[in-house]
Amino acid sequence: MRGKFITVGSLLGFFLFCLLFFLTGSAGATQVKGASVSSTTDNYSQDTDVDVSDNSGGRVYGIFVERSSNPLIKLTINANVKGTATNPAGGSGAYGICSWDRAINQLIINQNGTISAIATGNYADAFGVVANSIGSFTNTGSISANATGGNAEAYGVPAESIGNFKNNGNIEVYVNSSSQNPSIDALALVVSNSNNATVINDGTMKVVLSLPKNADMTNVNATVFYIYGSNVTLSNYGYTWVESNVPGPNLRTLYIDSNSNVILKDKFAITFGAPGVNPDTRPIYVDSNSKLNLNNATLIARLDSRNLRLNEPYYLIENHGTVNGQWGGLERGYPNPDIQVAWYDPQSLGENSAVVFRYAPTTTALAPVTGGMAGAPIITSAISAALLTYSPTSMTMVVGYDRQPIMLASAGVSEAGYIAPAYSKGIWLMPLYTRVNANDLGFDADSYGFALGGGGRFAPNFGVELYAGYLRNNLNFSLKGADSEDQDLYFGGFNLIYAPKPYFAKLMAVGYYANHDYKGYTGLYYDLVEKADYNSYGLRFDLIGGYIIGNKTRIIPQVGVSYAYYNTDSFWTKVPDNPNLRRRYEPDDLNVWKVIAGLDVISDFETKGKTNVRAFGGLRLEQAITDNDISAITYAPNQPKYKLEKSIADTTGILQAGIILSFNKRLSLELSGKADLNADYQAYTGRAVLRYNF
The missing domain is CATH 2.40.128.130 (Autotransporter beta-domain)
Structure with a gap:
């Protein structure tokens, strides 16, 4: 899976691998669980902190939802949940919450809820919240996945067969690698095998990579929204970005893969100028069998000042499939009026759309x-x-x-x-x-x-x-x-x-x-x-x-x-x-x-x-x-x-x-x-x- 920027087989392999751990006891590896949700429990609320760790190379779960054919009606998190796995010489895996083999009708992470997965190892895997068959997922708290290793996977929320997802809190993914040739997949939100899913982000979602100088970025992949084999209506009003201390070609805001169909609704925010993301990397990727409908959505142009390029066009879409419709408007999503954003070509607002930023000062710019x-x-x-x-x-x-x-x-x-x-x-x-x-x-x-x-x-x-x-x-x-x-x-x-x-x-x-x-x-x-x-x-x-x-x-x-x-x-x-x-x-x-x-x-x-x-x-x-x-x-x-x-x-x-x-x-x-x-x-x-x- 690492280094391929998730294909059909790789993502399916991940979920099967997760399931294998549940069914077989992790193929002989140790499983350490901070809290377990019984198969007979209908509603579960985590109101006390959980902090569990292991350094033997096993799998660590902050909260583990036991297998059941009956869906968990409601899972509510009101506390800090943390899973830490450390195995510098080998592999390690950490999960904040894992519920692969039981559907959840409603998952709520409240404002005072914090979910953390921290993995350190030569091969390090960190997953914030892993869930299958979620009817409704609302996050107003904080979810983080932090992986440190030569090769790493870190996902904030990998979810299969989801109905509605809304983020009003924070979802953060961090990967730190010391390898000059790392294999890394870092994703904030994965929506896979979902039909008619609705995704709304009103909060913050980010992916941060820290790599050796001059690292080979060929097998380094990161994105905020990864849509796999799904039909999704997507709105993004919040703050989303990928950043890396080493520039790379596979750092995206939205990646549409494997026969997916994505319809943008109302507004979609993109952050330009983050470290490591240059104008030649287009923030939206559409693969050969997928579709994107711009649907007259308004583009919110947000900016990261650290790597912003003035007067250079930022093209928005790398298309290998189908792009329908066009953008309906352009909105400045930052407070500084001296930096203005405009369409690079106002007549081309579809597949070949691009924006450009220019310095056009107001009188407040006289301050210095x-x-x-x-x-x-x-x-x-x-x-x-x-x-x-x-x-x-x-x-x-x-x-x-x-x-x-x-x-x-x-x-x-x-x-x-x-x-x-x-x-x-x-x-x-x-x-x-x-x-x-x-x-x-x-x-x-x-x-x-x-x-x-x-x-x-x-x-x-x-x-x-x-x-x-x-x-x-x-x-x-x-x-x-x-x-x-x-x-x-x-x-x-x-x-x-x-x-x-x-x-x-x-x-x-x-x-x-x-x-x-x-x-x-x-x-x-x-x-x-x-x-x-x-x-x-x-x-x-x-x-x-x-x-x-x-x-x-x-x-x-x-x-x-x-x-x-x-x-x-x-x-x-x-x-x-x-x-x-x-x-x-x-x-x-x-x-x-x-x-x-x-x-x-x-x-x-x-x-x-x-x-x-x-x-x-x-x-x-x-x-x-x-x-x-x-x-x-x-x-x-x-x-x-x-x-x-x-x-x-x-x-x-x-x-x-x-x-x-x-x-x-x-x-x-x-x-x-x-x-x-x-x-x-x-x-x-x-x-x-x-x-x-x-």
């Missing part, structure tokens, strides 16, 4: 570059507003009053309050935190960092500030398939201010360079890790002019313009488990001009002690007058290029408030917060500035 094109610029803009353009205490140089005749408020720092002429320069340290909520862009972020700077008044109406800093940005994505990104962002800039009171003008600049470490998931079920490492940089310049009204309380209207340039590197993502699914991103540079209008209020309060207080607040409006949207070209290997674009609202409102505590002429502390409010994101920044004047 969103951190570079949107995340870093948003965070940097929020920080730059704190560093450069919007701290009310850093907007002007104001001639003071009373005992504080001169105040320097350069745009790079939080000014220390009251500075006498002898202390017109200073250095400062600024810890920073920013929280970004950008649900419309598909991410949120936390940014932690600091800035160091210094500067002061170098001429009666002229001041200069220089600074540099570092931010650690952690992005978390809400987009399907995207996970997270870590950024190391380095920034620096300057601020020049000219303030012939009551007027002032400022030129401010900030630049950054960021390293991006992206992690997400791709594949049809977002089941493969996708990573990317790339860099980005940006520059922003602000030119602001304003007018100072008042003395102790100052009202400062201002207008200006800003220009920003952002660049993100082109890069390939990395998908170690299937390089065919890696993606190329070529982001567009972004050039943004904005007009700015704002109003600030600064008020000084004298105290009885040595500490003076300054409070400030204000608002600012930035309006983009050029394109503010992010866009990139993306494509997979040997696939067409697609241009994706994501819009970002053009208007941003900025609110800020804070206080400055001046402890003496040299030392001050600022505590402040600000909010950048855009229709597509919100950024909230808090900072503390410690300044020392000299």
